[in-house]
Amino acid sequence: MTYLLALDQGTSSSRSIVFDADGQTVALAQRELTQIYPQPGWVEHDPEEIWRTQLATAREALEKAGIKAHQVRAVGITNQRETTVVWNRATGLPIHHAIVWQDRRAEPTCIQLREQGLAETIQAKTGLLVDAYFSGTKLKWILDHVPNAREQAANGELAFGTVDSWLIWRLTGGAVHATDVSNASRTMLFNVHTNQWDAELLKALDIPVNLMPSVKPSSAIYGEIKPEWLGHAVAIGGVAGDQQSALFGQACFKAGMVKNTYGTGCFMLMHTGTKFQTSHNGLITTSAAQATTQTEFAMEGSVFVGGAVVQWLRDGLHAIKGSGEVQALAQSVPDSGGVIVVPAFTGLGAPYWKPDARGTITGLTRGSTVAHIARAALESIAYQSAALLQAMSRDAVEAGGASVAELRVDGGACINDLLMQFQADLLGIPVVRPAVTETTALGAAYLAGLSTGVYQSTDELSQLWRSERRFLPTLETHRARELMEKWEHAVRQTVL
Numbered sequence: 001m002t003y004l005l006a007l008d009q010g011t012s013s014s015r016s017i018v019f020d021a022d023g024q025t026v027a028l029a030q031r032e033l034t035q036i037y038p039q040p041g042w043v044e045h046d047p048e049e050i051w052r053t054q055l056a057t058a059r060e061a062l063e064k065a066g067i068k069a070h071q072v073r074a075v076g077i078t079n080q081r082e083t084t085v086v087w088n089r090a091t092g093l094p095i096h097h098a099i100v101w102q103d104r105r106a107e108p109t110c111i112q113l114r115e116q117g118l119a120e121t122i123q124a125k126t127g128l129l130v131d132a133y134f135s136g137t138k139l140k141w142i143l144d145h146v147p148n149a150r151e152q153a154a155n156g157e158l159a160f161g162t163v164d165s166w167l168i169w170r171l172t173g174g175a176v177h178a179t180d181v182s183n184a185s186r187t188m189l190f191n192v193h194t195n196q197w198d199a200e201l202l203k204a205l206d207i208p209v210n211l212m213p214s215v216k217p218s219s220a221i222y223g224e225i226k227p228e229w230l231g232h233a234v235a236i237g238g239v240a241g242d243q244q245s246a247l248f249g250q251a252c253f254k255a256g257m258v259k260n261t262y263g264t265g266c267f268m269l270m271h272t273g274t275k276f277q278t279s280h281n282g283l284i285t286t287s288a289a290q291a292t293t294q295t296e297f298a299m300e301g302s303v304f305v306g307g308a309v310v311q312w313l314r315d316g317l318h319a320i321k322g323s324g325e326v327q328a329l330a331q332s333v334p335d336s337g338g339v340i341v342v343p344a345f346t347g348l349g350a351p352y353w354k355p356d357a358r359g360t361i362t363g364l365t366r367g368s369t370v371a372h373i374a375r376a377a378l379e380s381i382a383y384q385s386a387a388l389l390q391a392m393s394r395d396a397v398e399a400g401g402a403s404v405a406e407l408r409v410d411g412g413a414c415i416n417d418l419l420m421q422f423q424a425d426l427l428g429i430p431v432v433r434p435a436v437t438e439t440t441a442l443g444a445a446y447l448a449g450l451s452t453g454v455y456q457s458t459d460e461l462s463q464l465w466r467s468e469r470r471f472l473p474t475l476e477t478h479r480a481r482e483l484m485e486k487w488e489h490a491v492r493q494t495v496l
Contacts (some may be wrong), residue, residue, distance in 0.1 A: 006441035007077045013265045015052035016061040023464045029060035044097035048186035058454040074237030074452040076444030079163035081186045081241035084138035100137040106137035127285030136188035140205045160211040174221035176378035178211040185287035208346040216343040218289040219447040221249035238447025240289040243267040248289040249443030250408045253458045262413035266306035268296040268388045269359035281391035282351025301388035305343040307413045309377045319370045330375035338363040340490040351391040357494040383487040386426040406430045410439040423473035435466040
């Protein structure tokens with residue numbers, strides 16, 4: 001048997017999955033990650049905990065699979081994107097907690113960039129809108145606020161990386177400081193047309209180029225994991241940011257194919273082939289996972305709070321004891337009773353881009369119950385995703401393409417049948433759930449398999465993709481439109 005090991009380092013947990021060559025899950029291990037909230041709008045992780053939990057799950061997954069590391073052809077890494085780590089090259093120790101993608105502390109820098117008239121240049125070069133979401137302004141914040149960081153950076157003593165780079169560094173014993181194009185494209189410092197760090201953007205944020213990792217295609221040999229970590233040296237053969245990895249794992253290799261991942265946030269990507277397309281509807285352009293040096297792109301919309309709204313129901317409102325209870329509570333009422341939850345806990349992402357928005361619950365009456373709020377919270381995930389797909393379809397049509405025919409879904413919340421059916425009803429197109437929903441990890445495994453000869457082409461990977469269920473829309477079009485209008489009205493009320 002041929003095995004591939006995917007390291008899936010996410011926002012709320014570190015996971016490792018062993019796949020066979022047919023893309024079937026053999027074993028999975030997972031450990032939760034501590035969320036650190038120093039003040040409102042700030043979110044951090046301990047990079048050392050990221051490393052410890054990721055290594056522990058890799059060892060546990062191999063043990064559960066009953067295999068040794070020498071039986072693994074290659075390792076693929078996929079990761080929470082934009083989360084920013086800076087460490088000392090000599091000691092290998094982080095100089096600050098990792099600043100998580102959800103964190104908003106760099107918004108003042110973003111305001112300065114907009115006031116300097118750089119927004120258009122940044123979008124043209126990187127495909128991104130100026131926002132604290134992306135890594136560049138987080139990196140600047142660390143350099144500006146950690147004592148002696150600027151001096152150390154100037155002397156070449158520090159290294160920057162997104163979580164993939166941090167894991168590669170640790171796994172290779174500091175031998176490799178690298179990232180892939182999909183992660184690099186999320187920094188606001190990377191020219192996606194040339195696949196190189198951009199000197200003008202680095203200068204605008206006062207970031208020395210010696211901090212930056214080398215950039216490789218997503219499917220490539222990055223280096224070898226030191227034998228001490230897993231018991232045998234194994235090649236790192238694929239790396240991609242979680243959402244581009246999921247697009248790859250969903251076999252969305254052709255222009256016009258769309259997937260949505262329902263995780264802590266929701267992330268919708270539409271492959272646009274080799275064409276760089278600027279959105280006119282609040283989306284961003286990003287590098288897709290690239291199996292070769294040929295540039296490939298995707299349009300993307302990001303919802304900051306997706307499945308995290310269920311955690312809020314559990315930990316904030318104490319409406320449920322476990323996340324698995326939310327569907328039963330939501331189904332205990334026939335609908336939300338007019339209640340709409342807009343979970344703008346850290347602002348609103350695409351297509352609204354309202355960093356100052358805050359969460360609201362509207363439509364409350366004396367008859368409203370916690371069940372109505374739970375249902376509305378669940379439905380908010382589908383509403384936000386529907387707004388993304390509508391924006392995406394407009395961009396596609398404006399660019400001369402066809403409107404989206406179906407939505408492939410993955411991520412933890414896609415197992416919720418109530419949510420998936422409501423999603424199909426709002427969109428008016430089929431929502432397709434694959435047989436293997438671990439598509440983020442699967443994409444990393446596929447990328448690693450391509451670089452090491454397990455697979456010969458993406459056509460071969462397309463043959464492996466299977467659907468488990470298709471949710472067909474049952475709601476009349478005019479009713480779906482009315483619901484979306486009520487949602488948009490509620491969104492307008494989130495900004496004071």
